[in-house]
Amino acid sequence: MTKDSLPPILDACCGGKMFWFDKDNPYVLFQDIRCADMVLCDGRKFSVKPDVIADFTSMPYHDNSFRMVVFDPPHLKYTGRKKEVSSWQMKKYGWLPAHGWEDIIRKGFAECFRVLMPGGFLILKWNETDIPVSRILELTPPHHMRPLFGHLSGKLSKTHWICFMKESDEADGTSPIVKTKNNQ
Ligand SMILES: C[S@@+](CC[C@H](N)C(=O)[O-])C[C@H]1O[C@@H](n2cnc3c(N)ncnc32)[C@H](O)[C@@H]1O
Numbered sequence: 533m534t535k536d537s538l539p540p541i542l543d544a545c546c547g548g549k550m551f552w553f554d555k556d557n558p559y560v561l562f563q564d565i566r567c568a569d570m571v572l573c574d575g576r577k578f579s580v581k582p583d584v585i586a587d588f589t590s591m592p593y594h595d596n597s598f599r600m601v602v603f604d605p606p607h608l609k610y611t612g613r614k615k616e617v618s619s620w621q622m623k624k625y626g627w628l629p630a631h632g633w634e635d636i637i638r639k640g641f642a643e644c645f646r647v648l649m650p651g652g653f654l655i656l657k658w659n660e661t662d663i664p665v666s667r668i669l670e671l672t673p674p675h676h677m678r679p680l681f682g683h684l685s686g687k688l689s690k691t692h693w694i695c696f697m698k699e700s701d702e703a704d705g706t707s708p709i710v711k712t713k714n715n716q
Contacts, residue, residue, distance in 0.1 A: 540599040544588040544644055547580055547604070548624060551657075561598075563588070565626075572620045589639035593647045601644045604657040605637060633663070638671040645673055645698055651710040654696040665692045672696070 539559045546562040549555040564582040572578050586592055588605065606626035628636060644654055654677075658665050669679065682694035700707030 538593065538597055541602065542593070542598045542600070542644075542647065543602040543604075544591070544640070545603070545605050545626075546582055547626070548578055551604075563591070568623075570623060572623060574620070578624055588643055589636060591643045591647055595646050596649045597647045599649055599652045600655065601648050601652070602655045602657075603640065603644050605640055607659040607661060607663065609633060609662040628663075634667075634671060637668060641672050641677075645677055645696075648698045649709075650698050650700060650707060652698050654698070656692070656694045656696065658692045658694070659686070660690040660692070665694075669694075 539561050541557075541560045543549070543552075543560055543562050546552075546564050549562060552560070561584060562582045563584045563586050564580050565585065565587050566580055567582065567585065568578070568580040570578050584592070588603070606628050608622055608625060608627045609630045610622065610627040611630045648654055656668075656679075658668050672679075677696055677699065680695045680697055682692055685691045685693065698710075700710040700712075
């Protein structure tokens with residue numbers, strides 16, 4: 533896909549697009565690793581209808597393609613119990629393997645930042661049911677990708693929303709694209 537043909541926002545793993553006000557928003561490229569159409573245990577219909585089927589650990593876009601990337605990866609760990617696979621949460625949100633999940637999330641972050649333009653924003657949503665957010669933040673790329681601010685939500689305050697900016701590659705903030713207030 534060429535950069536010119538892409539909308540400004542990528543949702544890297546859109547699932548059922550539950551948090552989008554407009555699930556057909558033309559400014560957003562919706563991506564997921566699957567398409568799905570199912571009925572959940574409480575009778576509700578659930579579907580995953582991405583624009584692009586792709587893996588967030590290896591995405592088919594050029595570097596610096598999007599102004600914003602939204603990253604809400606699976607947060608539940610699958611340990612092999614039958615009960616887990618049939619749970620509505622795993623059907624809806626997917627799951628991470630109990631071993632090796634760190635590598636998946638690390639590669640996902642690296643890809644999200646690769647396809648983000650310098651000065652662009654990454655919005656991470658993470659629920660701490662199985663894995664604390666501190667473990668996830670350790671998996672962000674080391675250079676110039678510090679979290680800016682965040683907010684906790686949900687009944688048990690276990691869901692974190694965290695905003696990052698793709699900073700300049702130059703540590704002194706002299707990039708022509710991303711300036712700091714000290715280098716005007
Ligand atoms: C927590 S859900 C996303 C929920 C979504 N944000 C919403 O508002 O409904 C995580 C999604 O990540 C998808 N997913 C899991 N592994 C993926 C991968 N490697 N690449 C892309 N999507 C993946 C799952 O299929 C699942 O739909």
